[in-house]
Amino acid sequence: MTVSILIVDDHTAVRRGVRAILEAHAGFEVIAEAGTGVEAIDLAVLHKPDVAVIDYSLPAMNGSQLTKRIKEASPRTEVLVYTMHESDALVRDVLGAGARGYLLKSDADQHLIAAVEALARHQPYFTGRVNEALLTHYLAHPGESSQLDTLTCREREVVQLIAEGHSSKQVSAVLAISLKTVETHRSSAMHKLSLETTAALVRYAVRNKLVEP
Structure with missing residues (x-):
């Protein structure tokens, strides 16, 4: 089965790097790229990708806001947010928006393929450090909202x-x-x-x- 992927990042060089990693894996097909949230929503509506890999720090519409919009436009699309920030509040935010995966950019080379594979199976994926941060936070602050x-x-x-x-x-x-x-x-x-x-x-x-x- 071919996994269709949408990449969203406002930096062309980063999109190219992510695309190169993904397209080197058999069974992955990058069907579209977007540099803004508005472009991403239009492409999600048009292509209904299996997985959307989106940078959190987008101008005008951050990754959490874009996740909500993509899930509204294409409910079957799973969203993987990748970012340079390791933050409990940010993880909680994207989870609440509907993302099923969260990946630190520093972990992308090692974990990007596995993350997309997991989301394509509609399974969640978080890097080890994020898992630990989530567990630590929720044990300390059960039920807390931002x-x-x-x-x-x-x-x-x-x-x-x-x-x-x-x-x-x-x-x-x-x-x-x-x-x-x-x-x-x-x-x-x-x-x-x-x-x-x-x-x-x-x-x-x-x-x-x-x-x-």
């Missing part, structure tokens, strides 16, 4: 874009929503996160890996 969980998908998109340096007007253009709606989402997110200034919002986004510093 503040991020209180934000809607649109609120997260607005927060990420603002933290990336976009003005409210630019966010309005990127998301194709009115300036008033942007301000409403921004205000709601800041209230939920108990933040009072844009600087505090940016620091929160960096601390919680919504954007890279």
Whole structure:
């Protein structure tokens, strides 16, 4: 059986590297590549890949947000998130979004093939260090939810874009929503996160890996 794969990363060189690793394995076929979340959603709708391998740190729409969108567009597609960050909160976030795999970029050479094989069988896959981090966290904080969980998908998109340096007007253009709606989402997110200034919002986004510093 051929496993169809979508690769999503905003760096062309990284996509080429991931593609080279995957296509060297018999039975894997990379059917599409995307550099943005919007492109990825369109390609997921068009191709319905078996597995989507997506970078967490995408501009405008992070890996958690994109995972939700892909699962809505193509429910049978399994999502593998790969990232340079080792974070309990980030693992919890992508799991909540519907991802079945989480792979550190530092482990990609050793684990990428096995991860895609597992997801193609609809089985979860996490690298050893991530497994340990998950277990340690959940034993220490059973049932804990992140503040991020209180934000809607649109609120997260607005927060990420603002933290990336976009003005409210630019966010309005990127998301194709009115300036008033942007301000409403921004205000709601800041209230939920108990933040009072844009600087505090940016620091929160960096601390919680919504954007890279």
